[in-house]
Amino acid sequence: MPQLDKVAWGNAKRLLDRLGFGWLFESKQEIEKITLTDLNVILLKGSFDFGYALGLYSEPKNAHREKTPIGELLHRFKYQFDQDAGAILADLAAELINRQNLLRTSNFIVTVPPSFTSRPFDPVSFLAERISLGTGIRWEKGVIKRTRITKLQKRILDKEAKKENVISTFRLNNPLPVSGKKILLLDDLYDSGVTTNHIGQILSQAGADKIFVMVLAKTRYV
Numbered sequence: 001m002p003q004l005d006k007v008a009w010g011n012a013k014r015l016l017d018r019l020g021f022g023w024l025f026e027s028k029q030e031i032e033k034i035t036l037t038d039l040n041v042i043l044l045k046g047s048f049d050f051g052y053a054l055g056l057y058s059e060p061k062n063a064h065r066e067k068t069p070i071g072e073l074l075h076r077f078k079y080q081f082d083q084d085a086g087a088i089l090a091d092l093a094a095e096l097i098n099r100q101n102l103l104r105t106s107n108f109i110v111t112v113p114p115s116f117t118s119r120p121f122d123p124v125s126f127l128a129e130r131i132s133l134g135t136g137i138r139w140e141k142g143v144i145k146r147t148r149i150t151k152l153q154k155r156i157l158d159k160e161a162k163k164e165n166v167i168s169t170f171r172l173n174n175p176l177p178v179s180g181k182k183i184l185l186l187d188d189l190y191d192s193g194v195t196t197n198h199i200g201q202i203l204s205q206a207g208a209d210k211i212f213v214m215v216l217a218k219t220r221y222v
Contacts, residue, residue, distance in 0.1 A: 031084055034069050036095050042218050046193045047200040051213025053190050054092055054102075060222065065220070070093050074217050078188060081121045089216050092128045094134030096214075097184070103212050106184035109139040110203070112195060113146040113170070127216075134198030137184060144199055145173030163195075170199055172206050190215040 043053035055070040067075060070089070077086035097103045109132060111124045127147075142149040147169060157166050172178065183203055187196060 008024060027081075029036065031082075031088065032069055032072070034073070034088065034092065036099075039092070041068065041096065042192070043219060044190060044213055044215070044218070046196040046213070047170050047204065048072050048211040048213050049184065050102075051196075052096060052103075053186070053215045053218035054089070054096065054221065055217060057189065057217040061142075068217075070217050074188065074211075075184050078123045080128055081213055083126065086123060086126050086142060090130035091134060093127070093214055093216065094131045097131070097135050097137070101208075103184060103214070104135070105182050105217075106137050107181040108176075108211060109137055110143045110199075111139070112185070112187040113144055114147075114201060124186060124219045125190065128186055131186065132215075140176055141171065142179070143174040144202065146177055150196040170195075170202060178203055182208050182212070184212045184214055187190045187213075188217075190218040 039055050042053040042055065044053055055073065056068050058065040058067050072132040073085045073089050077089060097106075109128055111128045114122045114124065125141075131137075132139040171221040185196065185199060185203070190196060196213055197214075200213070203211050
């Protein structure tokens, strides 16, 4: 019977993780202080002019992978709804943007839509609001719209399957003029780059002058 209870407990935790409530099972720990000089900022390339990730989500250690300090903060923010962790990440991103002259020329911020709208907390919207305050670059809501529900990209391992998963998933929604504008595309996690590249292509086809990308962390995928 105790073994059955343990299995049931594990199944419940996995279910709540998928629904975005996994944080209920985790105790809150003290947040590690991080400054921009502590980070190994990563340059991103794709269907956009250029972009940055604050760092890797995880690194190899003792024959397995462990979350980096950025990865730990992102996990707490995204899955435990820890807004203190989110504020640290947003402020680091804003500081990096403010130090990059090209990023500072962005006319507005555009965000990647959430995977599903029923989630009680949208981390990217939280980031956009705080980064907008920290940089003075306005956030234009709803420029990109998700047209259908898809599988979570992180659960798909094959890159071609990831591309198939996002085909016809996003479209330009807001009538805000994109043509001739410099756009800062914001997301929390950069995995294969398929989603970011797809949205970059949509903005480029709409006539955007420059497309920059800012994400919090990059996985080991690419």
